[in-house]
Amino acid sequence: MSLKLRVFFAALLSIVIITTACSSKAPVQQKQETKAQKITVTDLVGRQVEVTVPANKVVGIWPGALRLITYVDGVKKLAGVENIDIKPADGRTYNMAYRDELSKLPVIGQGGPDSAPDPEKLVEVKPDVIFAAYADKAKADDLQTKTGIPVVVISYGKLATFDEDVYKSINLIGKITGEETRAHEVVDYIKNCQKDLNDRTKGIPNDKKPTVYVGALGMKGMHGIESTQGNYPPFKNINAKNVVDETGQKGSVMIDREKLLSWNPDVIFIDEGGLPLVKQDYQKDPKFYQSLKAVKDGHVYGLLPYNNYTTNIDTAIADSYYAGKVLYPEQFKDIDPAKKADEVYKFFYGKPLYDKMVELYGGFKQITLGS
Structure with missing residues (x-):
């Protein structure tokens, strides 16, 4: 092989190596860029809330918030828990399923339908977002102001069981925690059970x-x-x-x-x-x-x-x-x-x-x- 030909192939090989190296790094850079980003979501009382996604640490306050979080993300990202769920709560199935994990988390407040949140304890556990159930705009805004932490209101709706607000809340949790696929699975499962039950009985x-x-x-x-x-x-x-x-x-x-x-x-x-x-x-x-x-x-x-x-x-x-x-x-x-x-x-x-x-x-x- 002539000297010119050898130089040509060497140069060509260098280009291929450089190109390959750049392309292999590109997805990593892209992943880093999308790892955390700020988005604005609309919560269940119509508030526009800016959150960083995916949230790595979350808490749920007031009746039912923690349950919907566990449906979507288990207990992996919980930063703390209300005192009402530190203690065993028979019949509250998420508490029964995750009793050991919940008992080891820091307490963020008393909990209960008529309880007041504890801003200091919430700040101590440093959640990226607070999911709050059964909160009106004023309550949510007040807590967000006191803690400096985004407060996203979720809801069980009027039926408190099989309600569009439940589905919206589950999908909102999934969007914020980066668990959108699981959230969609949960909503689909509930709806499919309803459809199956209805299909079996609608013709009677x-x-x-x-x-x-x-x-x-x-x-x-x-x-x-x-x-x-x-x-x-x-x-x-x-x-x-x-x-x-x-x-x-x-x-x-x-x-x-x-x-x-x-x-x-x-x-x-x-x-x-x-x-x-x-x-x-x-x-x-x-x-x-x-x-x-x-x-x-x-x-x-x-x-x-x-x-x-x-x-x-x-x-x-x-x-x-x-x-x-x-x-x-x-x-x-x-x-x-x-x-x-x-x-x-x-x-x-x-x-x-x-x-x-x-x-x-x-x-x-x-x-x-x-x-």
């Missing part, structure tokens, strides 16, 4: 449906048989014939027990959080309960309590499948409610929780009030 004629009532629902504490709901999400999901819906009321309702006798539903479900109160009441007035068709026919069943520091959406989904299995066995013949519950818990938390819920409350089963 109304005159073929049993009438149904749910009692002993928790509402800032335990209550007896008179505590119920209109537009009760697990019933709504399966197109059930909820006798309370005729009142036109949505959400929590305290009825007169004579009204329950008047409705005399075919099937009664009892929220097992309030079951002890119902059993105590039965001992005081068995005649009232024995006058109910559902009690006489043995059609009383237990549901897991899902309202605890706002809604455990996971348990509400599990309850929906069990109620469907009881009311429409043919449409749900492929469903094992216990297995379905654990499938749901595993999706949200990566671990089964149904057996623990059975230990605490009794689980999905027929109930005899006099026993």
Whole structure:
């Protein structure tokens, strides 16, 4: 090979090496440039909030904020936790799933529906963003001013279970934490469960449906048989014939027990959080309960309590499948409610929780009030 040719190939090789080296560095530089950036998001009360994404450290304050964070990102980025979640909280499924991890985090305030935040403790843990549930604009602005930390308001909406505001909140958390894929998966999973429940039951004629009532629902504490709901999400999901819906009321309702006798539903479900109160009441007035068709026919069943520091959406989904299995066995013949519950818990938390819920409350089963 001539000297000129050798020089030409050497020069060509140098160009290739230089070009390759530049191209291999380019993605690294691009990744560094997009690693952290400031964006403006609109929170659930319409506030424009500037945040740095992806946020590496976050906290959740007030009812339900921490739950939605764990749905999206587990506990990986939590910088602190309210005192109400440091302690074991049975039935609050995210607390049960991540009890060890939560107990080791710094306390950022007392927590609870009527609690005031602790700006000093929030500043101490240095979160990149504070996710706040059930906060109005004034509260959020005040806390942001006091801490100098972006406060992003999230919400469970009016239904507090399967609501567009829940989906917006989950996706907003995903966007800010860099977990958009997981957030979309969570929203899709909830919506797909709803669709499945609706598809199984939408074709059942109304005159073929049993009438149904749910009692002993928790509402800032335990209550007896008179505590119920209109537009009760697990019933709504399966197109059930909820006798309370005729009142036109949505959400929590305290009825007169004579009204329950008047409705005399075919099937009664009892929220097992309030079951002890119902059993105590039965001992005081068995005649009232024995006058109910559902009690006489043995059609009383237990549901897991899902309202605890706002809604455990996971348990509400599990309850929906069990109620469907009881009311429409043919449409749900492929469903094992216990297995379905654990499938749901595993999706949200990566671990089964149904057996623990059975230990605490009794689980999905027929109930005899006099026993």
